[in-house]
Amino acid sequence: MESAGTLDVPALFLFRCRLKNVTKAISPEALQAHDVSVVFSGLRALDHVSLYVNPGEILGLIGPNGSGKTTLINALTGQVHLAGGRVVAGTEDLTGCPPRVIARSGIARSFQIVRLFNAMTVAENVETAALAQGENRRQAKERAQGLLAEYSLSGQAGEIAGNLNYGDKRRVEIARALAARPRYLLLDEPAAGMNESESGDLLKLLAALPQKHDLGLLIIDHDMSLIMRLCHRVHVLSSGRTIASGEVEAVRNDPAVIEAYLGSSPEELS
C-alpha cells in the first residue's frame, strides 16, 4: 500500500538518473496519445495529435483559447469520444474506455472549473478518490489526513467544501486527485484565478509533485512564466493541431508558436 511515499535512497537515486535519461525519449510506461482526433458536430477539435508524458516528468500543454487543450485531457480520460487514434498508458490500451475505467488504471485529473463535492466536507472530498480506487474507509481516511496536512488544509478538514475560498478549493482538488495514488495527473489550469503569491506557492507545490508522489504530470495553464519555470517539456496546440513540442527553450523561440500567440512578443513568453 505504502509504496508511493517511501522510496529508499538507492531507489531515489536510480529514479533521478532515469528522469535525466528519459526526458528526451518515450518511456515504455509513458501515457500516450497516438494520432488522436476528436470531432464535435463536424468541427475538428483535435486533428491527429500525438503526445506523451513520461513517469516523473512535467509536461506543459499550452496554446491559444479554443486550441483543444481541455479536449485533449478529456480524450485522455475518456470523457469524449475519439474519432480516431489511441490512448495508451504503458502497455494498457485505454482507447474507448469509460472515464471510471481510465481513472482506476491510475490516471487522475482536475477540472478547469473547480468540481468539488460541495455539500460534503473537505476530508470526505479527498477520501472519495481513495474510496473510488477500492480502498476502505479507514485507509481512505488515513490517506486523506496525510494529504490534507501536506497541503495545509488540516484546519478545514471538517468544513463543507462549498464554503471554502477559491484558492483552498483548488488545493483540495489537487489533494483529492492525489488521494487516488495516480501514475499520471492531468491538471487543467490549476493556477486560474489565483493571485501572484498564490500561484507562486502553487508552483513550488507542483514542482515537487512528480518526485514526492511518483507520477507524471501534464499541466495546462495560461500563465506562461509558470509553465516555463515548471515544465521539463512543452507541447503547443493551435486549432487542434500540434505546432511545436519539445524542450522549453526550443519551443519558446519557435516561430510557429510566436505566430500562434499573435501579439505576444518573444519577451512576453519568457
Next chain:
Amino acid sequence: MRHILTAIVLLGLIAIIVFGIELTGTRLMVRIATNLCIMLVLVLGLQVFMGNSGILSFAHIGFMGVGAYVSAMLTIPLQMRSMALPDLYPIVAHIEISPYLGILLGGGIAAAVAAALSYPLMRLSDAAAVITSFAFLVVLHTIMLHWSAVTNGPRTLFGLPNITTLPLAAGFAAIAVITALIFKESRIGVLLRASRDDEIAAGAMGANIPYLRWLAFILSALLAGIGGALWGHYVTSFSPKAFYLKETFVVLGMLVIGGPNTVTGAVAGTILVTLAFEGLRATEGFLNSIQLFSKPVIGLTEIILAMAMIVMLSLRPGGFIATREIGDTVMRWFKFRDKTQ
C-alpha cells in the same frame, strides 16, 4: 464518534416519544405514534436513495405496496384466505407464515423486484430519472390494481393479522435510522454522495455510478417493503389506492421539508409533518364541529403540506437540516465553545 452521537440523539428522540406515550398516552396518542414510526421507516428508506444519490424517486411507495401485498398473501389466516383471495395460486394458497416473517419477506421481495427491474433506470440522471421513476410507480400501481389473484384487484384486501404494535414499529424505525446512518457513511454511501454533488467529477475518479445507485435503490426498496408490510399489519385491510399519489406526496413532503441529504433531516421532517398533520386534523374537526363555515372544511392538511413544501423549497432548498447531522453540529458547537473560552 460524531456518527455515534447522531445515532444516540435520534434513537433517544424515538425512545422518548415511544416510552412517553406508552406510559401516559391515550389510544389516539398510541395510534399517532405508531403511524409516526411506520412513516419513519418509509421516509428513511426514501432518504437512503434520494438523499445519497440526489435523484428524486417516485417509485418508493410502489415498493411499499409490494411489501404489504407480499406479507398479506402469506399471512392472512388460511380460514379467511379463500374469502380474501379466492383466486390465489395453489403454491402459496396453503402456506401461512408468521406475520413477523411476513414483514421481513415483504421487504425482501420488494428489494428483489427493485434489483431485477431498476438497473437500466440507474443510468439516468436529472429529469429523465425522475420521470422514469414516476412511470415505475404507475406500472407497479397498475399491476396491483389488476393482478386480482394476489391483490384482490381494486377491492379492499382484508384479514391481515394485526401484529404491529407501537414497540414493534419503533423497533423497525430504530433499525431504519441505524441502517440509513451506516449506509450514508459507508464506502458506497460516500461515493454516491460524491456523484450527487458532481456526477462528472465522481465518474472521473473511478466511481461506478449506476452500480452505486442500484445498491442504494435496493436498500431503499427493502425499507419501503418492510414499512409497507408493517403498515399492512397495522391497518389490516387496504386497497391499491393506498399506495399511490397521496402517500407518495406525504412521504416526499416529509423528506423534502426535513432535508433529504441528512438522516437527521429525514427524522425531523417526519416528526414535524406528523405533528402538523395531527394538529391540522384536530383544527379541521374543531372548525367543523362549531360550524364556523356553512360547509364542512376538508383538505386542510394537504393544502398546508403543499404550501410548506413550496415555502421550504424556495427559502431553504436543502430542507430544514441540509448538510450536517445532529451529532456533527453538536460536536462542532462544543469545539467552537472550547476555542472561544
